[in-house]
Each structure stands twice: as structure tokens, then as C-alpha cells.
Amino acid sequence: MTSSINTFAATLPQSTFLPDSSEYQGASKYWTDTVFLKPGAVFIPNSAEELAKGLEQLVEHQISFSIKGGGHNANRGWASNSDGGVVISTSNLKGLELIETGSEGGTVLRTNIGITLTEIYDFLEEKGTTIAAGNQATPGLGGLLLGGGLSPYWNRFGFAANTIVSFQVVTADSKILDVTAKSHPDLFWALKGGICNFGIVTRLDLKTFARQNIWAGAHIFAPTSFGAAFDALDSFTTEEGNSPHVGVMLMSPAKGMVMASLFYDGPHDSDEPPPVFRHFNALPMVNSTFKKSSWPGVVKFSFMVAPYGFRRYVSTSTIYKDTKLLQRLFELYQSSAQEHLSDIEGGEFHIFANVMTVAAFEKNRDGPWAIDNLKEDIVGMMQWSTWKHAKDDERVMRWTEMISDEMKRVAEAEGKSHKYLYINNANETQDAFASWEPRNMDQMREISKKYDPNAVFQKLRSGGPKLWS
Numbered sequence: 001m002t003s004s005i006n007t008f009a010a011t012l013p014q015s016t017f018l019p020d021s022s023e024y025q026g027a028s029k030y031w032t033d034t035v036f037l038k039p040g041a042v043f044i045p046n047s048a049e050e051l052a053k054g055l056e057q058l059v060e061h062q063i064s065f066s067i068k069g070g071g072h073n074a075n076r077g078w079a080s081n082s083d084g085g086v087v088i089s090t091s092n093l094k095g096l097e098l099i100e101t102g103s104e105g106g107t108v109l110r111t112n113i114g115i116t117l118t119e120i121y122d123f124l125e126e127k128g129t130t131i132a133a134g135n136q137a138t139p140g141l142g143g144l145l146l147g148g149g150l151s152p153y154w155n156r157f158g159f160a161a162n163t164i165v166s167f168q169v170v171t172a173d174s175k176i177l178d179v180t181a182k183s184h185p186d187l188f189w190a191l192k193g194g195i196c197n198f199g200i201v202t203r204l205d206l207k208t209f210a211r212q213n214i215w216a217g218a219h220i221f222a223p224t225s226f227g228a229a230f231d232a233l234d235s236f237t238t239e240e241g242n243s244p245h246v247g248v249m250l251m252s253p254a255k256g257m258v259m260a261s262l263f264y265d266g267p268h269d270s271d272e273p274p275p276v277f278r279h280f281n282a283l284p285m286v287n288s289t290f291k292k293s294s295w296p297g298v299v300k301f302s303f304m305v306a307p308y309g310f311r312r313y314v315s316t317s318t319i320y321k322d323t324k325l326l327q328r329l330f331e332l333y334q335s336s337a338q339e340h341l342s343d344i345e346g347g348e349f350h351i352f353a354n355v356m357t358v359a360a361f362e363k364n365r366d367g368p369w370a371i372d373n374l375k376e377d378i379v380g381m382m383q384w385s386t387w388k389h390a391k392d393d394e395r396v397m398r399w400t401e402m403i404s405d406e407m408k409r410v411a412e413a414e415g416k417s418h419k420y421l422y423i424n425n426a427n428e429t430q431d432a433f434a435s436w437e438p439r440n441m442d443q444m445r446e447i448s449k450k451y452d453p454n455a456v457f458q459k460l461r462s463g464g465p466k467l468w469s
């Protein structure tokens with residue numbers, strides 16, 4: 001393999017970096033210290049054309065490769081590669097442009113895939129528009145949107161990928177395709193959830209929309225309000241759960257503690273918090289960071305809650321909405337973390353929950369992650385373990401999987417477990433594709449075989465979920 005890597009590096013010397021270079025060290029930076037696997041080289045193309053040429057060489061020499069976007073996925077090796085392979089990093093694919101859409105009205109944001117969310121929100125702020133994507137600064141657009149993308153505008157659009165107007169993608173035969181709903185309807189549909197199975201996305205056109213008054217932040221409730229916060233979530237969902245202006249996530253960072261992360265974008269010309277959150281605003285709190293904001297302000301907050309430099313593992317599960325059960329699961333999770341992992345240095349064990357109403361999920365009917373015949377609201381949960389030392393890796397990861405299984409058993413016993421797994425939050429033992437509708441998975445496999453008949457993205461691409469083998 002080393003001689004193949006050297007041949008590859010000699011073909012594209014200006015953008016291929018071997019382990020002794022500073023560029024290689026720079027590209028080794030991932031959000032989670034557990035995921036980097038020491039590839040033979042890192043390829044950092046400066047254009048889609050250069051990327052296509054590199055992919056052609058990798059295929060010709062049968063060199064295994066992986067694709068790194070923002071490097072935020074917590075699964076080991078999903079965006080990295082073991083000895084001998086090449087990591088293709090999209091970090092140098094920069095460039096942003098706002099394009100008038102003429103007769104259809106409005107604008108689209110044309111963004112190369114290496115652009116960060118901070119760069120996007122700063123760029124759009126002065127123009128009074130925004131896009132649907134994440135509310136943290138550092139995850140990559142690639143991984144986030146190609147898995148669907150949860151955004152605070154979930155009630156308005158469903159998955160953020162529903163706002164993609166066009167993909168530019170380098171396919172297995174090294175062609176650069178502009179993929180729209182009209183030009184390649186099958187590939188356009190599949191790319192909205194297929195992550196790294198159909199090609200390497202180099203550019204996106206995203207629908208923009210006007211932003212209004214933005215409020216964001218978190219209410220951190222007093223321990224005495226623990227149960228009341230779940231009741232507030234219940235009342236809020238019943239009364240306001242489909243409002244296009246809100247995004248709410250309940251989160252527990254430790255035993256007895258719960259906070260509500262709140263987002264609002266809508267009409268509200270006042271210095272008082274938007275009344276739509278009245279059920280949460282009324283509870284006793286130890287602190288609140290919820291305030292008038294802007295998109296650049298919203299994403300700056302993320303540096304405080306999700307810093308680099310730790311080891312991490314995530315897990316996901318879904319239940320039908322039952323806030324009493326949700327409270328029990330949060331308590332179970334935190335009690336178990338305290339019982340089993342209180343001696344872990346740097347240990348932090350967070351659990352998050354997002355309610356997804358039937359009406360909002362209906363907006364996903366045209367994507368590969370659609371759920372057929374959803375009759376009740378569901379709650380997507382994520383368990384997020386953080387720790388400091390490699391010696392604790394196996395212990396924390398196995399506990400994270402164990403507690404997820406236990407939570408699932410509790411939900412099943414109540415008849416409230418739902419099989420759906422959000423792919424961007426699933427860990428390497430969780431087969432999110434298997435939780436999707438079989439008819440959609442059959443279609444995904446067919447499309448993969450049409451655009452990638454030699455299975456480059458199933459066999460030569462390492463890391464990340466696969467559709468077939």
C-alpha cells in the first residue's frame with residue numbers, strides 16, 4: 001500500500017500530505033480524540049476538479065479512502081482511515097455566494113462544502129436572511145446535511161436537507177455532477193440522507209429565508225423543578241408544538257439537573273421573552289442564558305458547550321412521546337452514570353431529547369429518512385458521553401451502549417419504543433439504515449448500483465455506514 005500512496009502523492013503533490021507534514025497534523029484534528037486512525041496520507045484538494053482527479057487515482061490504484069467533512073462524527077473511523085489509506089478532507093473547498101432565483105423569488109446560498117457554519121451565519125447576518133442547519137459552530141455542513149440535519153427550524157422544514165436545492169457531487173467515475181430534483185431526481189433524493197454512499201459532495205445550494213426576531217439560549221432549572229420541566233415540555237408540545245417559530249430541546253447534564261434549550265425566530269418586538277415558552281419561563285431556575293440574539297450569537301455559544309480535546313461517544317434512541325417515561329429515562333441514565341462512572345476523569349454524561357411531532361415529521365415524506373404512517377409524536381434522544389483518557393475508552397463506550405439498551409427495554413416494556421434511529425447521532429454498533437423504511441432502503445441500494453456500479457463507495461471507501469456489500 002505504501003508504494004501506491006507514494007504514487008498517489010506524486011500525482012497530486014501540492015495537495016497530498018504525508019504524516020511528517022504540518023498539514024497532515026492539522027487535518028488530524030477531529031472533534032473527538034477517539035476517531036482518528038492514522039491514515040497513510042491526507043489529500044486536501046482545492047477544487048472539485050482536483051478532488052475528482054484524486055478520486056480517479058485512488059480508484060485506479062485501489063487505495064482505500066475516507067471522506068472527512070467537519071470531523072464531528074463520534075464514530076471511530078467514519079471520517080478517518082487506518083494505516084495505508086487516504087483521508088480526503090474537504091476543508092479547503094471554500095467560497096460563498098448568494099444567488100437571486102429570479103422568477104421563483106428569493107435567494108439561494110451557494111456554499112462550498114468546506115465552509116463552516118460560523119462563516120455562513122456571519123455572511124448572511126447583514127443580508128437579513130438565514131438557512132436551516134445546525135445551531136453549533138463547528139460541525140461540518142457535509143456530515144450534518146447529508147444525514148438529514150436537525151435544525152431549530154425543524155417545525156418549518158423537517159430535516160434541513162429538505163432545503164437543499166442542488167448538490168455538486170463527485171461520483172465514483174470522477175464525474176462532477178450538478179444534481180437537482182429535475183436533473184437527477186433519484187440521486188437528488190438519495191443524497192439527502194445517504195451520507196458518504198453516493199459520492200463526495202463539494203457544493204450545496206441552500207434555500208434561504210428571512211429571519212425575524214431571534215431569541216436563543218437555555219433555562220437551567222432548579223433541582224426542585226426537575227419533574228415540572230417534563231410537564232412543561234408536555235404542555236408546550238400540546239399547545240405550541242407545531243409552531244413554525246420554535247425549537248426546543250430538553251437536556252440533562254447531570255443527576256437532578258435539567259435544562260431547556262430554547263430557540264425562537266418570529267414576530268416579537270419586545271424585550272420580554274417570547275410568551276410561546278410560558279410553561280418553561282414560569283419554572284424556578286438557577287440561571288438562564290435565554291436572550292435576544294442573532295445567528296452569529298447563537299453559534300458562538302457552542303464553543304462553551306462542545307470544546308475539542310476530549311474523548312466522546314454518542315448513542316441514540318427514539319420513543320413515542322410520553323413525558324413521564326422521558327423523565328424516567330433521563331433519571332435512569334443519570335443514576336446509572338453516577339453509579340458506574342463517577343470515578344472517570346473528565347466524565348460528563350449528557351442526555352438530550354427533541355420532540356418531533358407528526359405534523360413536522362410529515363415534512364420529511366419526500367426523503368430517504370421518511371417514516372410511513374407515523375400516527376403519534378415521537379421523541380429523538382441522544383446520549384453523549386465525554387471523558388479524558390484513552391484508558392477509559394472501552395469502559396465508557398460499553399456503558400453508553402449498555403444504558404442505551406436498558407433504556408430501550410424500559411420503553412419497550414411500556415409499549416413506547418420506536419425503531420427509528422437518527423443516523424447522525426447513531427454510534428458504530430447502531431445500524432440506522434436498518435431502522436429506515438425497507439422500501440426506501442431498497443431504492444437507495446438501486447440508486448447506488450446505478451451511479452456506482454463498481455461499488456467504489458461500498459468497497460474502497462472505508463468508514464461511515466454502508467448500503468450494501
Ligand SMILES: Cc1cc2nc3c(=O)[nH]c(=O)nc-3n(C[C@H](O)[C@H](O)[C@H](O)COP(=O)(O)OP(=O)(O)OC[C@H]3O[C@@H](n4cnc5c(N)ncnc54)[C@H](O)[C@@H]3O)c2cc1C
Binds near residue numbers: 074113143144200425
Ligand atoms: C458539537 C456538535 C453539534 C452538533 N449539532 C448538530 C445539529 O445541530 N444538528 C444535527 O443534525 N446534528 C448535529 N450534530 C451531529 C452531526 O450532524 C454529525 O456528527 C455529523 O456526522 C457531523 O458531520 P461532520 O462533517 O462534521 O463530520 P465528519 O466526521 O467529518 O463526517 C461524518 C460523515 O459524513 C461523511 N461526509 C462528510 N462530508 C462529506 C461530503 N462532503 N461528501 C460525502 N460524505 C461526507 C463522512 O465521510 C462521515 O461518514 C452535532 C455534533 C456535534 C459534535
